[in-house]
Amino acid sequence: MVEVTARVGRATLGGLAYLGGLARVGRRAAYFTFIGPFKGRALRWQRVVHQAMAVGVEALPILSLITFFIGVILALQGAYELRKFGALHYVSSAVAISMTRELGPLMTAIVVIGRSGSAFAAEIGTMKVTEEIDALQTMALDPVQFLVTPKFLAMVVMLPCLTTWADLMGVLGGSLFGVSSAGFTFMGYLSASLDALFLRDITTGLVKSVMFGMTITAVGCYEGFSTGAGAEEVGRSTTAAVVVSIFLVIVVDLVFTALFYFMGAH
Amino acid sequence: MTDAGPTNDDLIGVRDLHVRYGEREVLHGIGFDVRRNETLVILGGSGSGKSTLLRALVGLEKPSGGEIWVKGRNIAEIPAAEMDEIRKKLGMSFQGGALFGSMSVGENVALPLREHTRLEDSTIEIIVRLKLEQVGLAGFEDYMPSQLSGGMKKRAAVARAMAMDPEMLFFDEPSAGLDPIIAAGIDNLILKLKKAFRITIVVVTHELASAFLIADRMVLIDKGNIIAIGTPEELRRSAHPRVRQFLDRMPEPEVYEELDYLQMLTEEHRPRRR
Numbered sequence: 001m002v003e004v005t006a007r008v009g010r011a012t013l014g015g016l017a018y019l020g021g022l023a024r025v026g027r028r029a030a031y032f033t034f035i036g037p038f039k040g041r042a043l044r045w046q047r048v049v050h051q052a053m054a055v056g057v058e059a060l061p062i063l064s065l066i067t068f069f070i071g072v073i074l075a076l077q078g079a080y081e082l083r084k085f086g087a088l089h090y091v092s093s094a095v096a097i098s099m100t101r102e103l104g105p106l107m108t109a110i111v112v113i114g115r116s117g118s119a120f121a122a123e124i125g126t127m128k129v130t131e132e133i134d135a136l137q138t139m140a141l142d143p144v145q146f147l148v149t150p151k152f153l154a155m156v157v158m159l160p161c162l163t164t165w166a167d168l169m170g171v172l173g174g175s176l177f178g179v180s181s182a183g184f185t186f187m188g189y190l191s192a193s194l195d196a197l198f199l200r201d202i203t204t205g206l207v208k209s210v211m212f213g214m215t216i217t218a219v220g221c222y223e224g225f226s227t228g229a230g231a232e233e234v235g236r237s238t239t240a241a242v243v244v245s246i247f248l249v250i251v252v253d254l255v256f257t258a259l260f261y262f263m264g265a266h
Numbered sequence: 267m268t269d270a271g272p273t274n275d276d277l278i279g280v281r282d283l284h285v286r287y288g289e290r291e292v293l294h295g296i297g298f299d300v301r302r303n304e305t306l307v308i309l310g311g312s313g314s315g316k317s318t319l320l321r322a323l324v325g326l327e328k329p330s331g332g333e334i335w336v337k338g339r340n341i342a343e344i345p346a347a348e349m350d351e352i353r354k355k356l357g358m359s360f361q362g363g364a365l366f367g368s369m370s371v372g373e374n375v376a377l378p379l380r381e382h383t384r385l386e387d388s389t390i391e392i393i394v395r396l397k398l399e400q401v402g403l404a405g406f407e408d409y410m411p412s413q414l415s416g417g418m419k420k421r422a423a424v425a426r427a428m429a430m431d432p433e434m435l436f437f438d439e440p441s442a443g444l445d446p447i448i449a450a451g452i453d454n455l456i457l458k459l460k461k462a463f464r465i466t467i468v469v470v471t472h473e474l475a476s477a478f479l480i481a482d483r484m485v486l487i488d489k490g491n492i493i494a495i496g497t498p499e500e501l502r503r504s505a506h507p508r509v510r511q512f513l514d515r516m517p518e519p520e521v522y523e524e525l526d527y528l529q530m531l532t533e534e535h536r537p538r539r540r
Binding site: 126127130131132134135137138139140141 | 321324325326349350351353354356357358360361362364365366367377378381382
C-alpha cells in the first residue's frame with residue numbers, strides 16, 4: 001500500500017517537474033520573443049523566416065491532402081446520420097463547423113507535431129550530444145534565445161495560418177461529397193458553408209492553434225534539451241516529444257473547448 | 267578583492283573546488299592557479315575528473331563547493347549576465363569540435379563576431395579569413411563541417427574559439443581520436459598560438475608526449491584530487507608512486523586476494539549509481 005502511494009507520489013512529482021520545465025522553456029522563449037527586442041536583444045529574423053518556411057510552408061502539401069480527406073470523411077459520416085432525417089443539405093454546415101472549431105486546428109497540430117515537434121527534439125538533442133549547446137554557452141550565447149525563440153515565433157505565427165488553410169481544405173473536401181451526392185452546386189456548397197459559420201467558430205479554432213503551437217514548441221525543445229549522452233537518447237527524446245505533444249495538445253484542446261463552451265453559454 | 271582571490275599574476279584561481287553529479291562527487295577539493303600567459307596542462311586518466319574540471323572553469327558545471335576565480339571574479343557565484351561578459355574573453359575548443367552542423371565553417375567562425383560585435387560584414391569576413399589562415403585552413407570558409415576531417419574540424423573549432431581574440435583559450439582533449447601525425451599538427455598549432463599571441467592556454471589531455479611538449483606547468487589529477495603540480499621537469503623528477511605510474515605508463519596492478527575475488531563473483535548484484 002505504502003509502495004503504491006509512494007509510486008503515485010513520485011509520478012505526480014515527476015509530472016509536475018516536467019510541467020515546470022516546459023513552463024521555464026516557454027517563458028524564456030516568450031520573453032526573448034516579446035520583451036527581449038525592446039531590451040536590445042534583437043530577434044534573428046533570418047532564422048525566424050527559415051523556421052517559418054520549414055514549419056509552415058513545407059507542411060502545406062501534406063496538410064492539404066490530409067485535411068481534404070478529413071473533409072470528405074466528415075461529410076460521409078455526417079451524411080450517414082443526416083440522411084435518416086432527410087436533412088442531407090445540412091452536411092455543409094456539419095463539415096464547416098466541425099472543421100473550423102475542432103478538426104482543422106487539431107489535425108494541423110498533429111501534422112506539425114509529426115513534422116516539426118519531432119524535428120525540434122532531434123535537432124536540439126543532437127546538438128546536446130555533440131556539445132554544440134555547450135559551445136553556444138561558452139560563446140556567451142543563450143541556447144534558448146538562439147535556438148528556441150525563432151522556432152517559437154515561427155510556430156505561433158504559422159500554426160494559425162496553417163489552420164486557416166486546413167479549414168478551407170476541409171470545406172473543399174466536404175464539397176466533393178456535397179456536389180457529387182447531395183445535390184449542391186460547388187458555389188452553392190461554399191455559400192452554404194459560409195452561412196453556417198459564425199466568426200467565433202473560426203477565431204476559437206485559431207486561438208486554440210496558437211496554444212497548440214506554444215505547446216508543441218515547448219515540448220519539442222524541452223525534450224531536446226533534456227537529452228542525455230549518446231545517439232539512442234536522441235531517439236528517445238524524439239519519441240517522447242511526439243507522444244507528450246499529442247497528449248498535451250489534446251489536454252489543451254479540452255481545456256479551451258470547455259472554456260469556450262461555458263463562455264458562449266452566457 | 268578578498269584575500270581568497272588570486273594575485274595579479276594569476277588569471278585563474280581555483281580554491282577547494284568540489285563538483286558532484288547527483289550523489290557522486292567527481293572533484294574532491296581541488297586548488298591551483300593559472301598564471302597569465304602560461305600554458306597549463308591538466309593531465310589525468312580517464313574518469314579522473316579532468317574534463318569536469320575544465321567544464322567548471324568555463325562555467326558549464328556548477329561547483330557544489332569552493333571558488334573559481336577568473337579575472338578577479340568568483341564565477342561560482344556571479345549572475346549569468348556577468349558570466350557572459352567573462353565568456354566573451356575566453357575561447358573553448360571542444361573534444362569533437364562542436365561546430366554547428368547547419369552552418370559553414372566561415373559562418374561558424376563569424377558567429378560570435380556577428381552576435382557580440384557591431385562590425386561590418388566585410389570586416390567580419392576578413393577576420394574569418396585571418397583566423398582560418400592562422401589555424402591552417404585558409405580557403406575552407408564555404409565548406410560544411412561534415413565535409414572536414416577530424417583534424418580539420420578541431421582546427422576550425424580553434425579558429426572559432428580565437429574569433430573574439432580571447433585572453434584565455436581552453437582545449438578539451440585536443441588530440442583525442444586523431445592519428446599521431448595530425449595530433450602532432452594540433453600540438454604545433456597550440457605552440458604557435460602560444461608564441462604568436464599573449465594568451466593563457468589551459469589544455470586537458472591524457473597524451474603524455476603532447477603534454478610535455480606544450481606545457482609550461484602541469485597539474486596531474488587522479489580520482490578527483492591533484493597529486494602533482496609543477497613544471498614538466500619537476501614532474502619528471504617526482505617520486506610519488508601514482509605520478510610515476512602515470513608517467514611510466516604502468517597498468518593498474520591486477521592482484522586479487524583469493525577471498526575478495528570469490529566474494530566479487532558471488533555477491534549479489536548491486537546496481538551502480540551514476
